[in-house]
Amino acid sequence: MSETRTIKAQRPDGGIEQSSIEIAQSPQWRLVFSGVGFRNLEFSNGDLFDAFTSLRVALEEIGVRLLCAGARADVFPSGMSRDMGGGRKGYITKLGQPALRCDLVDIFDHCDAQFIGKVSDQQAFHKKWAASLLK
Secondary structure: OEEEEEEEEEOOOOOEEEEEEEEEEOOOEEEEEEEOOEEEEEEEEOOHHHHHHHHHHHHHOOOOEEOEHHHEOOEEOOHHHHHHHOOOEEEEOEOOEOHHHOEEEEOOOEOOHHHEOOHHHHHHHHHHHHHHOOO
16 A cells, blocks of 8 residues: 655755655555655655655755655654554654653644754754653
């Protein structure tokens, strides 16, 4: 089973380009991206969030950012989301606040460029958020 979503990508010059992403689970989660000069750029992994992260890393190398909620620095899926839904949903985490009290978003939904971070920003924020729950 697969689904194709239209998403926006921001080029290094700041321009926005319509792109597409095919989302499939067979036998493992797979993303096929087309846009910003690429056609059928494929990434697969144990869950969608990891495949999406791999795609973002590849695009970051050429200065492209995907304008999707899953690329926000403060979005991260819970373990349950990853186990039961392939990491398709992520929480907009807030420091000191448990995930269950945070908004849940589809990682492929549109997000304004001002909220988008690099993969390293997202990983750093997630560690900071997790540490904030221990205080």
